[in-house]
Amino acid sequence: MMNSARENILKRLRFNQVKLEQPARNATRLEAWSREQRIARFSECLTAVHGEVHTLPADQWINWLAEELPKRGLQLLLTGSGEIGKQLLASKIENTLIHQYDQPIESWKPELFSQIDVAITGSHCGIAETGTLVLMPDKDEPRLMSLVPPAHIVLLDATKLYQTFAEVIEAEQWAKGLPTNVLLISGPSKTADIEQTLAYGIHGPKQLIILLLV
Amino acid sequence: MNQYRAFYQRIDKALHNNQLRRNFRSAMDGIRQRRLAQFPNDQQLQALRNQAKAIRNRSLTNQADLLEKLESKLIENGIQVHWAETPLQANALIHEILKAEGATSVVKGKSMVSEETELNHYLEKQGIEVIESDLGEYILQMAKEPPSHIIVPAIHKNRFEVAELFQKFHPEQPYSEDIDELTSCARQVLRKKFADADAGISGVNFAVAETGTLCLVENEGNGRLSTTAPRIHIAITGIEKVVEKLSDLPPLLEILTKSATGQPITTYFTMISRPRQPGEKDGPEQVHLVLLDNGRSLIRRNDELIDTLRCIRCGACMNHCPVYVHVGGHAYGTTYPGPIGILLEPQRLGIDKVGSLTSACTMCGACGDVCPVRIPLPKLINRLRADAVIAKPDKNGVPGTGTLRNRREAMIWKLWQQIYARPWLYCAFKYLATRLRRIKPPLSNGWTRYRPIPTPACRSLSELARQQGFDDE
Numbered sequence: 001m002m003n004s005a006r007e008n009i010l011k012r013l014r015f016n017q018v019k020l021e022q023p024a025r026n027a028t029r030l031e032a033w034s035r036e037q038r039i040a041r042f043s044e045c046l047t048a049v050h051g052e053v054h055t056l057p058a059d060q061w062i063n064w065l066a067e068e069l070p071k072r073g074l075q076l077l078l079t080g081s082g083e084i085g086k087q088l089l090a091s092k093i094e095n096t097l098i099h100q101y102d103q104p105i106e107s108w109k110p111e112l113f114s115q116i117d118v119a120i121t122g123s124h125c126g127i128a129e130t131g132t133l134v135l136m137p138d139k140d141e142p143r144l145m146s147l148v149p150p151a152h153i154v155l156l157d158a159t160k161l162y163q164t165f166a167e168v169i170e171a172e173q174w175a176k177g178l179p180t181n182v183l184l185i186s187g188p189s190k191t192a193d194i195e196q197t198l199a200y201g202i203h204g205p206k207q208l209i210i211l212l213l214v
Numbered sequence: 215m216n217q218y219r220a221f222y223q224r225i226d227k228a229l230h231n232n233q234l235r236r237n238f239r240s241a242m243d244g245i246r247q248r249r250l251a252q253f254p255n256d257q258q259l260q261a262l263r264n265q266a267k268a269i270r271n272r273s274l275t276n277q278a279d280l281l282e283k284l285e286s287k288l289i290e291n292g293i294q295v296h297w298a299e300t301p302l303q304a305n306a307l308i309h310e311i312l313k314a315e316g317a318t319s320v321v322k323g324k325s326m327v328s329e330e331t332e333l334n335h336y337l338e339k340q341g342i343e344v345i346e347s348d349l350g351e352y353i354l355q356m357a358k359e360p361p362s363h364i365i366v367p368a369i370h371k372n373r374f375e376v377a378e379l380f381q382k383f384h385p386e387q388p389y390s391e392d393i394d395e396l397t398s399c400a401r402q403v404l405r406k407k408f409a410d411a412d413a414g415i416s417g418v419n420f421a422v423a424e425t426g427t428l429c430l431v432e433n434e435g436n437g438r439l440s441t442t443a444p445r446i447h448i449a450i451t452g453i454e455k456v457v458e459k460l461s462d463l464p465p466l467l468e469i470l471t472k473s474a475t476g477q478p479i480t481t482y483f484t485m486i487s488r489p490r491q492p493g494e495k496d497g498p499e500q501v502h503l504v505l506l507d508n509g510r511s512l513i514r515r516n517d518e519l520i521d522t523l524r525c526i527r528c529g530a531c532m533n534h535c536p537v538y539v540h541v542g543g544h545a546y547g548t549t550y551p552g553p554i555g556i557l558l559e560p561q562r563l564g565i566d567k568v569g570s571l572t573s574a575c576t577m578c579g580a581c582g583d584v585c586p587v588r589i590p591l592p593k594l595i596n597r598l599r600a601d602a603v604i605a606k607p608d609k610n611g612v613p614g615t616g617t618l619r620n621r622r623e624a625m626i627w628k629l630w631q632q633i634y635a636r637p638w639l640y641c642a643f644k645y646l647a648t649r650l651r652r653i654k655p656p657l658s659n660g661w662t663r664y665r666p667i668p669t670p671a672c673r674s675l676s677e678l679a680r681q682q683g684f685d686d687e
Contacts, residue, residue, distance in 0.1 A: 006297040009453060009507045013278035016514035020271035023264040045478065105443075105496040113409045130479040139493040147438050166464040175460050178425050180491055181442075184483035189435040191397060192475070193350035193368055194376050196241045199397035202349055203404065204435030204482070 030129070030163065038128035038161045039212065045131025049187035050200055051208045058213040061155055066093045069118070078112075078119040078149055082140035088120070101142055112144065118151035118207075125160040125168060127184070133210065134168060135183040143181050152188075152205040158214045218570045221547065225574070228541040234370055235540060241369045242539045248476025249530065249584070266469045267588045269462045270524040273454075274514075280423040280456045281505065287426025291488045293501040301331035304506045308333065308415070308448055309340050311502055315446055317342070317412035321404075323430070323437035324348040325417030326364050326527060327450050327506055329549045333415070344415075345407045347436035349400050356383045362543030364550060365474050365529040370542050404436070414440035414498065418451035419526075420466060421503070422485075424459045428503065430484040431470060433477075438484055447489075447498035453505050454523045466526060469586040474528040509562040515610050519594060522557050524587040531581035531591055537574045546571060553581035553591045560598055566614030569602040644674045 033041065043053040056064055065088075069077065075095065079085035081102045088098055099116065124136045133154055137143035146152050162168045165184070169175070174182075189204030200206050228234060253259040273280060285295045296311075298304035312320070320342055322328065334344045334355075346355040350368035354361060356379045361367030368376070377391045380399055387399045416437055420429040428449050430437045441447045457466065471477045490497035514520050532538040532552025543551035548559040548568055556571045572595055581591040598612065605624070607616035633643050651670040673681075 005299045005303060005507075008299055009297055009505075009511055010278050010281065012507075012511035013281070013453075013514065016511065018275060018514060018517060018520055020275050020520070022268040022271050022275075049481070101495060103495065106445075109409050109443075113405055132479060132483075139491075139495060142495040142497075143438075143442055144496045147435055147442065164464065165467070166461065169460050169464065175424055178427055178460075178485060178487040180486075180488040180494065180497060182485040182487075183438075184479070184485075185481065186479045186483075187481045189433070190481055191349045191434050193348070193353070193366060194371070194393050194396060195237075195373055196244050196366070196369070197373075197393045199394050202397050202401055202434045202436070203347070203408075203439055 033128065033163055035158070035161070038163060039158060039214075042126055042128040042131050042161055043212070045129075046187060046208075046210060047131075049131070050190070051131065051187045051210060053210045053212055055158070055212045055214055058157075061211050061213065062087065062091050062093070064211060065096070065120070065153070066091075069093065070095045072151075074118040074151055076115060076117045078116045078145060080121060080141035080145060082122070084120060084122055084155065085140075101145060105142070105144060112148055116149040118153060119145040119149040119205075120153040120155070121145050123154050123156045123160075124182075125162055125172075126156050127163070127165050127168060128161050129164045130186055132165070132184050132186040135185060136179050137181055137183065138179065143183065146183065146185060147204045150201060150205055151207040151209065153209045153211065154185075155211050155213060158212050217568065218573070221545075221570045221574075224545040224547055225541050228545040233372065234542055237370050237372055238539055238542050241366065242533050245366075245476060245533050249473060249533070250476075252472040252476050252478060262465060262469050263586055263588050265465045266526075266586050267524065269457060269466060270526070270587050273457045273462075274520065274523055276458065277453070277456065277514075280458055281453060284421055284423040284426060284456050287423060288503060289426075291426045293426065293428075293487075293489065293503055296502060296504045297507075298504055299507045301506070301508055304331045304450060304504050304508075305333055305336040307504055308450070309337060309342070311446070311448060311500075312337070312342060312413055313340075315412070315500070317446060319343040319345075319407075319411045320413045320415055321345050321347045321407050321411040321436075321440045321444065322351070323414070323416035323432070323440040324351055324367070325415065325450055326361075326549065327417055327452050328415065329361060330508060331450075331506065333450070345404070345411070347404055347407065347440055348432075348434060349397065349436075352400060352404065353379060356380075360544070360549070362551065363529060363532060364527055364552075364554075370544070408439045408443045411440075411444045413446035413448060414442075414444040415448045415450065416441050418449050418455055418503070419470070420463060421451060421456045422458075422460055422463065423456055426487055427460070428486045428501075429463065429467075430482070430486070431467065431480050432484075433475075433481040435482055438482055441484065441486060442497055445498055446500045446502070447486075448502045448504065449486075450504040450506060452510055453507055454510055454525075470526050470528050473530040473584065473586040512613075513561050516612070518597060519561060519612070521589050521594065522554075522561060524589055525554055525558070526587060527554075528586055530584045530586065534580040534584050536576060536578060536580070541574070546574070553595065554589075557589075557591055557594050557598065560602075560614070561612050564614035564617075565598070565602045565612055566617040569598070569614060569618045572599045572602060644676075648672055648674055648677070 076097045078099050121141045124134045188200050188208040190200050191202040296307045337344050346352045353368040362370045381389050418428050419431045471480050489501040531554050538552040560569050575595050579592050601615045602618040604616045633639050647670045654667045
């Protein structure tokens with residue numbers, strides 16, 4: 001049944017050949033933004049959708065966590081097994097427990113879904129035009145980290161802030177192949193399904209905090 | 215004529231529901247303003263629409279090749295591809311996959327194609343628990359109602375109705391009419407479902423042939439959860455969703471989110487190219503894609519109506535439709551409401567079944583003006599109206615062509631044509647119509663249901679002009 005469905009569909013598509021008009025591409029190109037402009041736009045967009053952006057010197061993020069996590073009552077911190085996780089485990093943050101995502105999800109699903117307060121991950125790059133983080137989760141930073149805990153802290157290297165999504169795809173030659181998942185994240189999880197009123201944290205993080213490292 | 219009666223009854227019901235009308239009115243007003251705010255420069259908007267149209271036309275022109283390319287890339291990436299001609303085939307395929315893996319519980323992300331196939335109903339009959347995880351869809355699942363809008367499915371419900379539903383189905387949660395609290399209640403309830411489900415089912419917004427990538431556009435994160443937390447992910451989509459290249463995505467994504475909800479981008483844009491790889495700690499071990507035809511390949515037979523397939527399901531046409539705003543999505547009685555529903559559903563289901571939908575259009579043109587891929591909706595809806603009453607149906611035309619032809623109506627038009635084509639007959643008719651103007655045909659429905667039949671003037675304009683001394687020239 002399945003194969004005949006495939007053949008039948010393709011046959012019908014080929015039988016009904018069409019040549020549709022393809023108007024010339026005349027989309028206007030944006031002028032190139034400076035680094036400062038990109039940072040400003042990125043922060044402005046994310047702040048507008050309830051994201052937080054903090055610009056920090058690259059070596060200060062652990063200090064920032066040490067200061068802010070207790071203030072915000074975030075106690076159980078989830079890290080990956082990559083560089084960020086290693087640095088955190090080597091440091092001492094008072095009143096914060098660090099859990100490393102080093103086991104397959106099947107072995108600790110209930111804990112992940114109910115106990116973790118906040119996760120911290122890196123990011124692949126950022127997109128200034130829309131205030132977007134690009135994440136490419138891998139075995140060191142699994143994809144549920146950026147989704148299940150109620151708060152998500154992301155480190156972003158300010159030199160990796162592109163202007164547009166199109167620019168990222170072109171500059172990084174994505175057409176040659178993509179990893180398991182590529183995630184574009186532009187704010188905390190939200191919904192407007194009841195009376196078109198915005199509410200945050202419906203399924204994913206309620207808080208999205210970006211530490212922009214300069 | 216039964217379909218007309220049923221349709222008009224649903225419309226009447228909707229028009230008499232003031233709460234429903236207020237809910238729609240305020241929601242649609244807000245959504246339109248937000249869309250407008252995203253397009254401050256008309257020239258740029260028009261350029262982007264041209265670009266989006268070109269991309270979709272290129273996809274449709276090469277659709278068979280692109281689907282084959284998509285299939286081979288997906289298989290190369292480890293994603294299994296299935297083809298279905300009918301809703302029943304698609305449902306059966308999905309059930310087979312679940313059965314083979316012993317899966318008994320499913321969480322679903324939003325998918326209009328699964329509404330088309332009535333997948334939930336099918337799976338539940340097979341003893342599989344299906345939970346809708348999009349907040350709007352979940353509310354409707356509790357209320358046992360279909361979506362009334364393709365983007366904001368529960369737009370017709372207000373917070374009090376939602377609060378009642380939560381109280382009825384989740385009495386363990388504290389009662390609240392506050393939207394933030396209702397949202398966090400839904401988070402708690404659905405969290406357990408995500409953690410426990412065996413499989414996740416989602417739709418697809420764009421399927422990229424170049425890299426074998428399935429893309430999902432959403433704000434809530436339920437799409438991501440459905441496609442990441444369970445061990446099996448099954449995506450279902452219409453065959454027209456394929457696009458050629460990754461570089462096609464940025465313009466389509468931009469115009470989709472801006473047109474749909476007035477957002478520059480949604481919170482999440484997820485690109486799935488593979489199942490879980492060795493060493494990875496989460497994600498589904500199996501990913502499947504079900505490609506559904508369900509009448510789409512036949513729409514291509516007509517070089518005008520094929521434009522229907524460009525649609526990227528943003529919902530802007532219904533947001534701007536004066537009829538939709540008043541009657542809401544349920545009145546249409548089909549999976550897709552609003553202008554795109556009026557255009558698509560008769561082609562999919564047959565004019566003999568739902569051709570009456572075409573009467574729910576004022577030809578105001580708003581939908582065509584906002585459509586991000588420039589589907590000439592009013593023109594095509596008008597064409598379907600003509601197809602519906604055509605005397606000699608074309609075998610390759612829309613299913614049910616000519617079935618709404620009414621002999622009495624056809625005869626009246628024929629008579630009108632005869633009279634107006636013959637000057638002497640026309641003069642005689644005019645003379646009689648003005649002299650016997652008190653005798654009016656007894657029409658009881660349609661236009662005259664709420665309006666009196668106009669009485670012809672006692673003298674025609676040309677007679678009056680002649681009396682005033684104007685000559686025929």
